[in-house]
Amino acid sequence: MAELTYREAVARGIAQEMARDPDVVFLGEDIGKAGGVFKATVGLYEQFGPLRVRDTPISEQAILGAAMGAAMTGLKPIAEIMFSDFFAVCFDYIANEFAKSRYMSNGQVKCPLVVRTGNGAGSRFGAQHSQSVENWCMMIPGLKVVAPSSPRDVIGLLAAAVRDPDPVIFLEHKSLYPIKGDVPDGEIVDRLGTASIVRPGKDASILALALMVPRAVAAAEKLKSEHDIDCEVIDVRSLVPLDTQTILGSVARTHRLFSVEENPRLCGWGAEIVSIVADEAFYDLDGPPVRITTPHIPLPAADILEDLALPSVERIVDRVKRAMES
Amino acid sequence: MAKVEDRALAPNASLNDDIGEEHRLRMYRMQVEIREAEQRAFDLFLQNLVKGTSHLSLGQEAVAAGCAAAMQPRDLSFCTYRGHAHTLARGVPIEKVLGELMQRDNGLMRGKGGSMHLTSVDHGVMGSYAIIGAHLPIACGAAWRAQYKGQKDVSVCFFGDGTTNIGAFHEALNFAVVWKLPVIFVCENNLYMEYTPIGDVTAVPNPAADRAAAYGLPRIVIDGNDADIVYRTATAAYEKARAGGGPSLIECLTYRYSGHSRADPAKYRPEGELEKWKERDPIKIYRERLKQFGVSEDIIASIELHAKRRVDEATEKCKAAAPPALDILTTDVYADGGFAWRN
Numbered sequence: 001m002a003e004l005t006y007r008e009a010v011a012r013g014i015a016q017e018m019a020r021d022p023d024v025v026f027l028g029e030d031i032g033k034a035g036g037v038f039k040a041t042v043g044l045y046e047q048f049g050p051l052r053v054r055d056t057p058i059s060e061q062a063i064l065g066a067a068m069g070a071a072m073t074g075l076k077p078i079a080e081i082m083f084s085d086f087f088a089v090c091f092d093y094i095a096n097e098f099a100k101s102r103y104m105s106n107g108q109v110k111c112p113l114v115v116r117t118g119n120g121a122g123s124r125f126g127a128q129h130s131q132s133v134e135n136w137c138m139m140i141p142g143l144k145v146v147a148p149s150s151p152r153d154v155i156g157l158l159a160a161a162v163r164d165p166d167p168v169i170f171l172e173h174k175s176l177y178p179i180k181g182d183v184p185d186g187e188i189v190d191r192l193g194t195a196s197i198v199r200p201g202k203d204a205s206i207l208a209l210a211l212m213v214p215r216a217v218a219a220a221e222k223l224k225s226e227h228d229i230d231c232e233v234i235d236v237r238s239l240v241p242l243d244t245q246t247i248l249g250s251v252a253r254t255h256r257l258f259s260v261e262e263n264p265r266l267c268g269w270g271a272e273i274v275s276i277v278a279d280e281a282f283y284d285l286d287g288p289p290v291r292i293t294t295p296h297i298p299l300p301a302a303d304i305l306e307d308l309a310l311p312s313v314e315r316i317v318d319r320v321k322r323a324m325e326s
Numbered sequence: 327m328a329k330v331e332d333r334a335l336a337p338n339a340s341l342n343d344d345i346g347e348e349h350r351l352r353m354y355r356m357q358v359e360i361r362e363a364e365q366r367a368f369d370l371f372l373q374n375l376v377k378g379t380s381h382l383s384l385g386q387e388a389v390a391a392g393c394a395a396a397m398q399p400r401d402l403s404f405c406t407y408r409g410h411a412h413t414l415a416r417g418v419p420i421e422k423v424l425g426e427l428m429q430r431d432n433g434l435m436r437g438k439g440g441s442m443h444l445t446s447v448d449h450g451v452m453g454s455y456a457i458i459g460a461h462l463p464i465a466c467g468a469a470w471r472a473q474y475k476g477q478k479d480v481s482v483c484f485f486g487d488g489t490t491n492i493g494a495f496h497e498a499l500n501f502a503v504v505w506k507l508p509v510i511f512v513c514e515n516n517l518y519m520e521y522t523p524i525g526d527v528t529a530v531p532n533p534a535a536d537r538a539a540a541y542g543l544p545r546i547v548i549d550g551n552d553a554d555i556v557y558r559t560a561t562a563a564y565e566k567a568r569a570g571g572g573p574s575l576i577e578c579l580t581y582r583y584s585g586h587s588r589a590d591p592a593k594y595r596p597e598g599e600l601e602k603w604k605e606r607d608p609i610k611i612y613r614e615r616l617k618q619f620g621v622s623e624d625i626i627a628s629i630e631l632h633a634k635r636r637v638d639e640a641t642e643k644c645k646a647a648a649p650p651a652l653d654i655l656t657t658d659v660y661a662d663g664g665f666a667w668r669n
Contacts, residue, residue: 025474051474057504059497065463066470066501069481072452073402073471092457092494097464101453105445106435107658109453141659141667165661193669242668276668 001184007177009151010040010116013158014078016187018048021076024162027054027063028080028116037082038118038177060086064093064115071113072101076162084119084133084171091136098167099142114161114168119147120211120262121294121310122175126301132262132294134209137169138239138269144192145239147171149213151181153237156190164192173210193241197250201232204256204320207247207273209236212260212311219260219316227321231258239269247273248281255286258320260311265293290323292316345554347619349395353553354616355629356391357609360411362637363420367410367427371588375645376427380441383411385551385583388608389514390415392556393482396564400479402450402468404461407442408514408582409454412484416449421640430647437650438658452481459485459494462511466502469509469573480567482510482560488519490533499541499575508567510560511575514550516582521594534577543575550578551608554615580608 004012018024026044028036032055035042045053056063060081067079081087087094098111121130137145144166148154154172161168198213199220208216213235220231232250236243251257257277259270274289292311300306364384370376383390386408394403394415405412413423418434426433427441434446442456452468455461465483472479489495490513502509513534517524530536535547546563549555556578563574581603585592592600604610616626659665 054505057497057500059463059501061459061494062463062466062497062501065460065494065498066467069452069464069467069469070471070474071467072464073468075471075474077467092460093463096457097455097460101445102661103659104435104439104443105447105453106438106654107663108435108445108447110661112661141665144660240667244668 001182003180004151004183005177006151006154006172006179006181007038007040009154009183010158010172011042011044013155014041014044015047016155017159017162018044018052023074024076024078025052025054025070026078026080027056027067029056029058029063029082031055031080036080038174040172040177041080060090061093064090065097067113067115068093068098068111071098071111072109076112078114078116078162081115081117083129084117085128085131087117087133087136094137094143094169095140099140103142110165111167112165114158114170116170116172118174119171120173120175121299121306122211124301124303124306127298130299130306134171134239135263135268138272139267142167143240144168145171146192146237147173147210147239148237149173149176149210149235151179152183152188153190155183155188157192157237159189160192163189168192171210175211179214193238193243195237195243195246196235197232197246198235199231199233201230201254203230203254204258204324205232205234205247205250205254206258206260206316206320207234207236207270208260209239209269210262212262215311215313216260216316218313219320222313222317223320229320229324231320236269244276248277251277251281252284255284256324257285257289258323259291260316261291261293262310263294265291265296268293287323287326290319292319343619345557347621349557350616350619351621351625351629353391353395353557354612354626355633356394356415357387357553357612358630358633359420359636360387360390360414361609362633363414363423364410366637366641367424368584370424370428370641377429378440379587379589380427381408381587382584383408383582385603385607386514386516386580387411388553388556388612389484389512389550389578389580392553393484393512393560396557396560397482398479400450401564402452402479402481404452404465404468404481404483405444405454406461406485407454407456408486409444409484410441413444413446413451413454416446416451418446418449418451419640420637421643422446424640425644425647428644429649430644431650432644432647436654438654459489459492461485462489462494462498463501465509466498466505466507469502469507470505472508473505478568480508480510480564482512484512484514486519487513487515487517487524487533489513490537491528499537499543502573503541503543506570506572509573510563510567511573513575513577514580515577516580518582518586520586521590532577534575538575543573546575547577547579550580551606551611553608553612
């Protein structure tokens with residue numbers, strides 16, 4: 001067991017997979033000699049050399065296109081898009097190309113690749129470097145979408161993503177890079193499509209993703225100690241495939257559903273889950289499901305405004321308490 | 327570096343017998359088959375047997391034939407939505423192509439891709455891409471794999487003149503040169519981006535070649551209606567790439583006889599332009615070439631007859647073929663064969 005930061009876990013996860021499989025290659029802007037702008041890939045260039053860890057120009061279309069061409073002809077590339085906001089300049093590959101090529105070719109073309117990216121707010125970078133774009137990705141048939149919340153999950157889910165035969169969007173949360181967590185020694189490999197109950201509880205189910213997971217857990221502790229409301233917190237971890245069984249099972253026990261989403265409200269991932277629960281577990285519910293989200297706004301740069309926009313521990317506590325009391 | 331261009335544009339280059347009869351007959355057969363198949367695709371449209379859209383290469387056959395004939399079997403082709411010709415040139419059966427256009431179960435992708443996405447991995451046709459410019463970076467990636475694994479195949483990427491004005495073209499060119507990738511960019515300059523003359527919307531007269539210098543590449547403009555010139559230029563570029571010399575950008579001057587797509591009658595063309603280009607028809611040029619090299623009229627006529635017969639047979643098979651099985655609607659979204667996104 002070792003204590004690692006989330007950013008150290010990224011490098012360890014990539015190293016674990018590159019050491020295992022010589023077909024795993026890594027490309028992106030400033031990832032090699034510089035060790036990544038978030039210092040999440042430090043040491044990989046030195047360990048695996050310039051042929052496997054390749055710095056690219058600022059050409060996001062070239063990065064994702066090259067990753068796709070390499071994947072469809074036998075490599076297993078990991079591509080980094082520095083900020084997830086930049087998906088917008090290479091979205092053709094995400095939405096039209098590697099997501100659809102298997103289907104359009106009737107199964108002939110395979111794209112086993114991973115796109116890693118820095119997602120989410122908290123750095124006061126403003127509207128074009130802070131977004132949570134998981135909902136952009138979740139809606140595209142052919143993609144898998146995961147977002148780890150802990151150093152251990154970074155390694156386990158990254159390994160699962162690299163070994164997966166489909167294209168996987170791997171959303172690292174920028175505000176989680178400095179957090180620390182215990183990581184077991186040896187190889188760690190998870191399974192995509194598995195949610196995790198990070199805090200068991202009996203009164204309400206709170207679903208969260210990435211940075212919202214520690215906030216939901218902190219809110220659950222307050223709700224328990226200050227209001228005697230015992231919340232179960234589920235780290236969704238994988239939006240596609242989605243572990244609906246864990247979610248439906250939890251709702252069947254607690255009878256209340258809350259989602260805590262960093263993405264802006266419209267078409268956020270929680271909306272899809274609420275819809276599933278309404279379809280399949282309506283009579284398990286003792287009250288309306290509640291979505292706690294960032295409002296339908298671009299993100300502001302100023303710290304007090306950004307903090308106001310994102311679901312906070314206080315807002316989660318308040319929303320859950322009010323809903324449970326009504 | 328100037329060698330490629332010198333060889334391509336050398337006076338009387340076509341009279342050098344460096345190509346040989348076997349390749350010449352093959353290139354003629356390809357061109358004639360493509361012409362017959364494309365003409366048939368057009369006719370089948372008029373009968374409403376080809377649905378959706380379609381983008382024909384009538385008039386541009388020499389580019390497809392010359393580039394494909396110079397390839398080795400393991401080389402890879404990346405095509406655009408105007409990709410029937412390049413797909414056929416790699417040896418994909420006509421029936422498979424027409425079947426896809428006619429949305430039949432015998433089509434290359436059983437109707438799931440359609441005219442704009444012809445793909446046959448077994449023939450090295452790694453896809454036809456309908457988003458302008460998208461496949462240039464993808465071809466770079468395939469070339470990167472060859473470079474990384476020490477494999478000797480080249481990735482050849484075909485696109486139109488309009489593609490030279492989109493960002494992905496420039497990203498791919500720079501990327502390919504910086505990484506010295508074995509990728510060949512072949513621009514088929516048919517003078518129209520879609521409906522608009524390329525010269526009206528482009529800063530330079532030769533949309534691809536005039537950008538080459540920006541990426542440290544030699545300027546290569548060739549007669550894209552002469553399959554021998556295309557063949558020689560492509561051969562030199564492939565050899566250079568295989569030897570680790572990096573990418574090439576080749577601009578082939580050619581002309582499409584039909585409109586941009588099924589919906590386009592091409593009324594924007596100046597009077598007489600089409601006729602002028604038809605005088606330099608690639609098949610007409612090549613027919614004369616074969617005669618110059620002593621190929622008999624009988625052999626030439628037999629190639630033409632055979633091509634027509636093959637297209638006829640393929641057409642009949644496609645007409646008799648079933649529509650796609652309905653259960654393929656949800657197959658092959660994910661690697662497990664299905665479309666499940668949840669448990």
